[in-house]
Amino acid sequence: MSRRSAYGSRPVDIDALVAIALRRLQLRRLLVAVERDPSILEVIDMNRTIKRPIELAGFAGRLARAERQEADLAVTGQRYDTVLADIDDQHAALKTHVGSLEVTRSALDQVIARMTAGSNGGPNDGGDSSSGSTGDVGQVITSETGKGEG
Numbered sequence: 001m002s003r004r005s006a007y008g009s010r011p012v013d014i015d016a017l018v019a020i021a022l023r024r025l026q027l028r029r030l031l032v033a034v035e036r037d038p039s040i041l042e043v044i045d046m047n048r049t050i051k052r053p054i055e056l057a058g059f060a061g062r063l064a065r066a067e068r069q070e071a072d073l074a075v076t077g078q079r080y081d082t083v084l085a086d087i088d089d090q091h092a093a094l095k096t097h098v099g100s101l102e103v104t105r106s107a108l109d110q111v112i113a114r115m116t117a118g119s120n121g122g123p124n125d126g127g128d129s130s131s132g133s134t135g136d137v138g139q140v141i142t143s144e145t146g147k148g149e150g
Contacts, residue, residue, distance in 0.1 A: 034040050
């Protein structure tokens with residue numbers, strides 16, 4: 001609702017005038033209340049600053065950037081989880097392989113121990129035999145065939 005002003009041809013918005021009058025009345029009531037009880041000011045946060053429009057102007061871009069970063073972080077997290085799962089699988093395979101290598105090493109150690117034990121009675125250092133016997137060593141196999149056969 002608007003009417004013409006008495007000072008010119010500019011229209012006056014009655015609703016705006018009423019809203020301004022109500023705000024002034026609320027402010028006067030608050031000032032009277034503070035004069036009566038100054039402890040009311042302790043409740044009010046006086047250090048709060050109002051952001052300037054220039055600071056708020058870049059906020060939409062910052063929010064969009066933050067959303068892109070969240071999406072990138074989600075992708076990186078998925079890749080990280082995949083790599084860790086692969087490492088776990090490869091570690092399990094290596095454990096199995098190491099186990100079989102340990103068995104092979106043990107068997108090889110036993111073979112080498114048997115080969116170098118020297119318990120067969122032969123000389124270990126190129127000297128005479130440990131039994132001290134002289135003579136031919138070994139087994140001679142002869143075959144005798146019957147003369148009247150055949």
